[in-house]
Amino acid sequence: MGFLRWIFRLLMVLVMGYSVCMMFYYTSYTHSSREAMTDAFQRLRCTKLKLKFSNITSAKRLNMKRFTQEVDDFLNCPYKPNAIEQEINRMRLQFCCNATGSLFLTKRNTAVNQTIPYETSIKSTYKMNPAIHSMLPEDFPWSSRRLGRCAVVGSGGILKNSSCGREIDSADFVIRFNLAYINDSDVGLKTDLITINPTQIQREYKNMEKNPDPFVERVSVYGNASLAIPAFAYTFCTGLAIKALRVLHPVRPQQPVVFFSPEYLRTLNRFWKRRGLKEVRLSSGFALISTALELCESVHVYGFWPFGTDLQDNPLPYHYYDQLSPHPFMHSMPEEFVRLLQLHSKGALTLHLQPCSSDKP
Numbered sequence: 001m002g003f004l005r006w007i008f009r010l011l012m013v014l015v016m017g018y019s020v021c022m023m024f025y026y027t028s029y030t031h032s033s034r035e036a037m038t039d040a041f042q043r044l045r046c047t048k049l050k051l052k053f054s055n056i057t058s059a060k061r062l063n064m065k066r067f068t069q070e071v072d073d074f075l076n077c078p079y080k081p082n083a084i085e086q087e088i089n090r091m092r093l094q095f096c097c098n099a100t101g102s103l104f105l106t107k108r109n110t111a112v113n114q115t116i117p118y119e120t121s122i123k124s125t126y127k128m129n130p131a132i133h134s135m136l137p138e139d140f141p142w143s144s145r146r147l148g149r150c151a152v153v154g155s156g157g158i159l160k161n162s163s164c165g166r167e168i169d170s171a172d173f174v175i176r177f178n179l180a181y182i183n184d185s186d187v188g189l190k191t192d193l194i195t196i197n198p199t200q201i202q203r204e205y206k207n208m209e210k211n212p213d214p215f216v217e218r219v220s221v222y223g224n225a226s227l228a229i230p231a232f233a234y235t236f237c238t239g240l241a242i243k244a245l246r247v248l249h250p251v252r253p254q255q256p257v258v259f260f261s262p263e264y265l266r267t268l269n270r271f272w273k274r275r276g277l278k279e280v281r282l283s284s285g286f287a288l289i290s291t292a293l294e295l296c297e298s299v300h301v302y303g304f305w306p307f308g309t310d311l312q313d314n315p316l317p318y319h320y321y322d323q324l325s326p327h328p329f330m331h332s333m334p335e336e337f338v339r340l341l342q343l344h345s346k347g348a349l350t351l352h353l354q355p356c357s358s359d360k361p
Helices: 002-054 064-075 083-096 165-169 198-204 213-220 235-251 262-273 284-295 333-345
Strands: 115-117 125-127 149-153 173-176 193-195 226-229 257-259 298-302 350-352
Touching: 002 064, 002 333, 083 262, 083 284, 115 262, 149 165, 149 284, 193 284, 198 235, 213 235, 226 235, 235 257, 262 284, 284 298, 284 333, 333 350
Parallel strands: 149 173, 149 298, 173 193, 193 226, 226 257, 298 350
Antiparallel strands: 115 125
């Protein structure tokens, strides 16, 4: 009997040992298996989202909750710029519109007494007079070189509390819009080019010729950045743009006031219309992203999110610095955004919509 009990105990020990080994093997195997399955599922989802957004052409009939979740998921996927796509877009835009030589009016591309048709109406024209011509820049500072890494900084509320200032300021060339307020935490301080909307001059600086100080102080925060105005978009813009030029040229000659070429903007508008983007007029943001695609080595886009909630469905202001609402008829910001998403998914530019990491340069 003692011998049988000993055999029975030995068998029990062997069975328990085997069970423990099997349990350990099963747990270890299933753990690695689940990880592999999760990684495979994630790669598959990233591939599907990349394909989907590479072919997106319209913001109509979007399910915003699903769309926002998919965009958030996609931005968490591994991302690699595509040098071939960048070069294709550069060549298309240069062949079509040639920002390198015609983005702004200069002494080199514009003659005294030249007739300039307006962007939105070729029936209306302006004759370039000697006084205004003398204040135009001689030529483009970048006519013989690429601009390196460019940050195009929109004014979207998604930049609020984003901590992207340091990352934006690390770019070689920074473009901003509509005299947007700057700060070192969320949007950075560096500015190389900033646009002025003529309606801003009309609304905020009516008496600038009699009292130029408020306007001069406002633009001086951007250092020596060029101030770009669409002087020939509509006829009412011209007098306002020339007023700004006359006020600033004597007191801040180091900060050039430049006028967009209406021919360049008109051609660019046709370029995107042929690609299905139907709107009255391109926003200055989308126009200058297109310019950057031609002029820069790489393009990083911040603050372009034209929706009322962020990627986690929290409410957002339209701008990061005020509570103004978008113009309901002029621009189709959601339609422009899906083109940016398409360009990002193809690796032609990098779209930034999430908070920036504090350890980035």
